[in-house]
Amino acid sequence: MKVVVDLSMCDLHGLCVDAAPEVFQIGDDGVLHVLLETPADGLRAKVDKAVRECPTGAISLEE
Amino acid sequence: MLRRIAIVGASLAGLRAAETLRDRGFDGELTLIGDEPHRPYDRPPLSKQVLQGAWEPEQTFFRKKDGYDALALDMRLGVRAVSVDLRARRVALADGTNVDYDRLIIATGARPRTIPDMAPRTGLLVLRGLDDAIALRRAMMDAPRVAIIGGGFIGLEVAASCRARGLPVTVIEALPVPLSPILGPTLGDMVAAMHRDHGVDLRTGVVVTDVLGESRATGVALSDGSRFDADVVVVGIGVTPNTEWLEGSGLTIDNGLVCNASGEAAPGVYAAGDVARVANRWHGDAPRIEHWTNAVEQAVHAAENALAGPGASTSFSSVPYFWSDQYDRRIQFIGGARPHDEIRIVDGSLADRKLTALYRRGDRLVACLALNQPHALIKYRKLLAADASWKAALSGTAAS
Numbered sequence: 001m002k003v004v005v006d007l008s009m010c011d012l013h014g015l016c017v018d019a020a021p022e023v024f025q026i027g028d029d030g031v032l033h034v035l036l037e038t039p040a041d042g043l044r045a046k047v048d049k050a051v052r053e054c055p056t057g058a059i060s061l062e063e
Numbered sequence: 064m065l066r067r068i069a070i071v072g073a074s075l076a077g078l079r080a081a082e083t084l085r086d087r088g089f090d091g092e093l094t095l096i097g098d099e100p101h102r103p104y105d106r107p108p109l110s111k112q113v114l115q116g117a118w119e120p121e122q123t124f125f126r127k128k129d130g131y132d133a134l135a136l137d138m139r140l141g142v143r144a145v146s147v148d149l150r151a152r153r154v155a156l157a158d159g160t161n162v163d164y165d166r167l168i169i170a171t172g173a174r175p176r177t178i179p180d181m182a183p184r185t186g187l188l189v190l191r192g193l194d195d196a197i198a199l200r201r202a203m204m205d206a207p208r209v210a211i212i213g214g215g216f217i218g219l220e221v222a223a224s225c226r227a228r229g230l231p232v233t234v235i236e237a238l239p240v241p242l243s244p245i246l247g248p249t250l251g252d253m254v255a256a257m258h259r260d261h262g263v264d265l266r267t268g269v270v271v272t273d274v275l276g277e278s279r280a281t282g283v284a285l286s287d288g289s290r291f292d293a294d295v296v297v298v299g300i301g302v303t304p305n306t307e308w309l310e311g312s313g314l315t316i317d318n319g320l321v322c323n324a325s326g327e328a329a330p331g332v333y334a335a336g337d338v339a340r341v342a343n344r345w346h347g348d349a350p351r352i353e354h355w356t357n358a359v360e361q362a363v364h365a366a367e368n369a370l371a372g373p374g375a376s377t378s379f380s381s382v383p384y385f386w387s388d389q390y391d392r393r394i395q396f397i398g399g400a401r402p403h404d405e406i407r408i409v410d411g412s413l414a415d416r417k418l419t420a421l422y423r424r425g426d427r428l429v430a431c432l433a434l435n436q437p438h439a440l441i442k443y444r445k446l447l448a449a450d451a452s453w454k455a456a457l458s459g460t461a462a463s
Contacts (some may be wrong), residue, residue: 012437
């Protein structure tokens with residue numbers, strides 16, 4: 001899986017950071033960073049949660 | 064063997080439950096039942112983007128990109144569920160059909176409260192669904208004078224959208240300070256001042272005694288004896304959970320559908336979102352929570368437990384979170400405050416209307432409000448989830 005974030009839609013709610021801290025981080029620059037673009041399958045449930053919880057639908061997954 | 068799962072309620076919680084079931088590999092029959100004719104859509108933009116005219120109503124639909132084919136749903140839209148037979152494991156719909164299930168997820172949400180004994184009339188509106196938003200937006204086109212009954216989040220967001228369109232707006236709030244039960248008096252006062260600065264006629268400590276006009280609303284009468292003209296009257300005084308269809312089913316209804324920590328209302332029956340009262344370990348209670356994020360979290364949790372079964376269920380624990388956009392300000396709030404909690408502003412200031420505030424009860428951190436300071440939330444969300452002490456919160460670390 002590949003994590004794709006549309007930064008133009010990101011509103012910094014930070015729920016993805018909470019759901020999958022291994023994958024998402026909000027830096028001191030106030031911008032969302034994807035730490036792992038192709039996370040291991042073991043992180044699947046966490047990444048799914050991040051996708052589902054994003055209020056703006058900014059995160060999507062490509063297989 | 065699970066073959067059939069029925070979800071009643073086709074809004075955020077219902078959709079997220081369906082998505083999670085498919086994510087986790089459920090490949091049986093999945094029925095999604097909703098009383099509105101629309102595909103699932105997102106409610107938060109209704110009071111902002113849609114009312115302000117920045118979005119067309121269709122832009123609120125979920126899964127615009129992914130579509131619904133991959134979910135392989137039997138979608139029953141525009142039809143209300145009227146009852147459930149727990150023994151037969153069968154939901155009856157208003158069109159006379161039935162849906163059998165092995166697991167049931169209830170996500171029927173809530174509907175706006177109305178003023179008792181007030182006859183419906185043209186120009187007297189509520190805002191909950193897409194059709195409500197379309198009707199209110201249409202009414203706002205004619206440059207009306209708007210009165211909003213209720214200075215809660217929905218009322219204040221509608222007020223901000225009216226001002227964005229240049230409409231004169233009066234908000235009537237029964238409390239002396241709007242939002243004070245949720246944000247505390249200090250921040251409630253600040254929100255009130257923000258609205259007054261933007262030209263809202265905010266009247267507090269009064270209640271509406273009558274909406275004037277016969278076939279159409281023409282004004283509002285207040286408990287202080289005053290009355291004023293209005294062409295559009297929006298009622299935003301909270302919501303009632305949609306549980307009537309469950310009466311007599313044997314499920315426990317008490318200001319919502321009461322569930323255990325697994326999100327179960329009865330064996331094989333789960334609930335999520337505004338209709339549900341799920342025992343929440345963080346909260347130490349089973350509150351009914353009307354937040355967007357809560358609907359998602361409970362839906363994911365209910366779906367996972369529906370698949371896992373009672374032996375492998377997990378308990379729900381979540382720090383409540385909501386946000387509200389008003390003018391150029393975003394209020395983000397995490398945790399749960401009470402009116403007498405001590406509030407300390409740890410960054411920014413009330414004067415700048417840009418700040419981070421922490422709420423203290425005893426020696427615990429119980430909530431955090433961030434106003435146009437989104438990055439602050441990450442840190443305090445972690446601390447709240449870890450049930451951090453006040454001292455630890457002030458030092459910014461979960462230790463101690």
